[in-house]
Amino acid sequence: MGIKKIVLDVLKMLKGPTIIDVARRLLEIDGIKSVNIKVNEIDVETLTLTITIEGTDIDFNTIKNVIEDLGGVIHSVDEVTATKE
Structure with a gap:
């Protein structure tokens, strides 16, 4: 079974990497073909994001580690x- 698409609700500090940086880093992960990041809310210190990732055999743990980093x-x-192939 391979994960082809995953949609995440993510909280990110406003300071630090931009959403462009986040998208670029996620695209470096093997199997990821596209990344879409939508800003849902901006608070004083945080951004609430919806991140949609598509690809082949997506590894959730790697994605989680990159986002946390x-x-x-x-x-x-x-x-x-x-999907099952």
């Missing part, structure tokens, strides 16, 4: 698409 926290996994 960039100062983000995954609040929830809101959608997953998996």
Whole structure:
């Protein structure tokens, strides 16, 4: 079974890497073909983001580690698409 799409609710500190930096870092992960980041809310110190990732055989743990390294926290996994080949 391979994960093809995952949608994450992420909280990221306003200071630090931009959402462009986050997208670029996520695209470096093997198997990821596209990344879409939407800013849902801006607070004094944080951004609430929806991150949609598509690809082949996506590794959630690697994604989680990259997001945490960039100062983000995954609040929830809101959608997953998996296929069996």
